[in-house]
Amino acid sequence: MSVTDQSIPVKTRLLQSALQLVREQGYDGTTVDELCRSAGVTKGAFFHYFEGKEALAIVATKFWTEVTGAAFAVADYHKFEDPLDRLLGYVDFRIEILEGRSLAECTCFLGTLVQEKFISSPTIRDACLEGIDSHARDISKLIGEAKMRHAPLAVWGAESLALHTQAVIQGAFILAKAKNDVTIAADMIRHLRRYIELLFHCTDET
Amino acid sequence: MSVTDQSIPVKTRLLQSALQLVREQGYDGTTVDELCRSAGVTKGAFFHYFEGKEALAIVATKFWTEVTGAAFAVADYHKFEDPLDRLLGYVDFRIEILEGRSLAECTCFLGTLVQEKFISSPTIRDACLEGIDSHARDISKLIGEAKMRHAPLAVWGAESLALHTQAVIQGAFILAKAKNDVTIAADMIRHLRRYIELLFHCTDET
DNA sequence: AGACACATACAAACCAGTTGGTATGAAATC
DNA sequence: GATTTCATACCAACTGGTTTGTATGTGTCT
Numbered sequence: 326m327s328v329t330d331q332s333i334p335v336k337t338r339l340l341q342s343a344l345q346l347v348r349e350q351g352y353d354g355t356t357v358d359e360l361c362r363s364a365g366v367t368k369g370a371f372f373h374y375f376e377g378k379e380a381l382a383i384v385a386t387k388f389w390t391e392v393t394g395a396a397f398a399v400a401d402y403h404k405f406e407d408p409l410d411r412l413l414g415y416v417d418f419r420i421e422i423l424e425g426r427s428l429a430e431c432t433c434f435l436g437t438l439v440q441e442k443f444i445s446s447p448t449i450r451d452a453c454l455e456g457i458d459s460h461a462r463d464i465s466k467l468i469g470e471a472k473m474r475h476a477p478l479a480v481w482g483a484e485s486l487a488l489h490t491q492a493v494i495q496g497a498f499i500l501a502k503a504k505n506d507v508t509i510a511a512d513m514i515r516h517l518r519r520y521i522e523l524l525f526h527c528t529d530e531t
Numbered sequence: 532m533s534v535t536d537q538s539i540p541v542k543t544r545l546l547q548s549a550l551q552l553v554r555e556q557g558y559d560g561t562t563v564d565e566l567c568r569s570a571g572v573t574k575g576a577f578f579h580y581f582e583g584k585e586a587l588a589i590v591a592t593k594f595w596t597e598v599t600g601a602a603f604a605v606a607d608y609h610k611f612e613d614p615l616d617r618l619l620g621y622v623d624f625r626i627e628i629l630e631g632r633s634l635a636e637c638t639c640f641l642g643t644l645v646q647e648k649f650i651s652s653p654t655i656r657d658a659c660l661e662g663i664d665s666h667a668r669d670i671s672k673l674i675g676e677a678k679m680r681h682a683p684l685a686v687w688g689a690e691s692l693a694l695h696t697q698a699v700i701q702g703a704f705i706l707a708k709a710k711n712d713v714t715i716a717a718d719m720i721r722h723l724r725r726y727i728e729l730l731f732h733c734t735d736e737t
Numbered sequence: 738a739g740a741c742a743c744a745t746a747c748a749a750a751c752c753a754g755t756t757g758g759t760a761t762g763a764a765a766t767c
Numbered sequence: 768g769a770t771t772t773c774a775t776a777c778c779a780a781c782t783g784g785t786t787t788g789t790a791t792g793t794g795t796c797t
Contacts, residue, residue: 352557367779368779369758439709440647444555454710492706496701500698503641509694520726573745584786746791747790750785755781764774766770
């Protein structure tokens with residue numbers, strides 16, 4: 326099921342190509358022509374479905390949020406009864422995702438996009454923020470439940486820790502890109518796992 | 532002392548403009564013309580000093596590494612006798628740097644650049660890696676000393692933890708950009724601080 | 738006079754977006 | 768039920784502006 330598969334609608338193919346190419350080359354580094362070539366459509370088709378490049382970026386952030394949201398929704402870690410196990414399961418899942426994938430395949434479209442356009446396009450920035458926040462809210466809920474059961478008096482907030490998990494993951498991707506080595510990202514996320522374990526097991530310290 | 536200050540050499544002005552503009556707009560989003568305008572020089576001057584845009588980027592990474600390296604070298608946190616205090620002082624210093632600064636002024640040139648060009652320009656990627664690693668080595672040394680004194684048996688490695696500090700900081704910048712709020716980066720780095728404290732104070736758990 | 742440090746003008750490629758069209762199918766009209 | 772009408776989904780060529788880079792000129796210092 327390549328991205329040029331004729332059975333996939335043109336609009337979807339363009340969005341899939343956008344996710345891939347932007348993660349590989351950045352937003353400004355990806356031309357509309359290239360996007361069309363990758364999706365196997367012409368420029369006419371592109372401008373039929375999207376008002377312009379920026380509009381595509383906005384739609385792509387929503388597309389990304391849906392696709393990844395669905396992947397997390399069906400992931401195994403939800404099966405654990407203890408919310409702390411679910412939280413640690415989530416972190417393990419983030420590590421699993423890295424395995425056997427190229428960097429561009431496992432890094433975050435939103436993080437890549439927002440770093441490049443956070444000033445030059447507030448519209449894109451807001452769209453990225455919504456996607457990131459949407460996922461962070463899910464994680465915050467997980468953390469809140471784990472906190473309620475295991476560390477109700479802890480000083481740190483669930484929301485803040487949820488954002489921290491996302492920060493670590495985003496930062497892990499940057500280091501992995503610099504080192505051209507996905508495994509380094511896993512190492513960084515394992516530190517996050519240890520941090521969470523310490524937060525829940527050394528409550529006297531917080 | 533603006534970047535167009537006539538007393539600063541043209542080449543330096545171009546490099547300073549590059550650091551600023553790339554952090555604001557990204558590499559591909561910054562044109563050579565814009566760079567020249569910002570530095571108050573003409574295109575002739577630009578191509579007199581640099582072979583091209585990519586060559587400038589390489590030199591800019593070295594410039595960045597020197598400038599920031601010097602800033603960290605003279606920072607206060609080195610005064611502490613206990614290496615753990617120096618390490619925590621470093622983290623606090625990273626938080627201090629954020630205060631009163633705009634996002635583009637306090638984020639990392641290398642992280643921004645490498646995320647955009649890690650595939651399309653291996654040369655730039657390597658230059659960014661060298662800068663990041665150079666700083667990480669300094670932090671790794673700090674951590675190694677702290678570990679030797681306070682947690683010699685800990686399972687985590689100094690180098691890995693040093694990279695993790697950089698990952699957290701880079702990721703903090705991405706979230707801050709998405710939220711358009713520098714203070715969120717400080718929150719993320721405070722989690723890093725707590726992680727380090729826990730690592731050194733709950734050694735039985737590791 | 739010759740080297741260096743720039744400035745100005747220009748070229749060649751590139752890129753987002755436009756224009757003007759075709760093919761197809763569905764709905765309205767006769 | 769045949770025909771016209773119209774909207775949708777695309778396609779290919781083109782345009783105007785931008786971008787990196789070059790070629791050549793000019794002033795200055797030694």
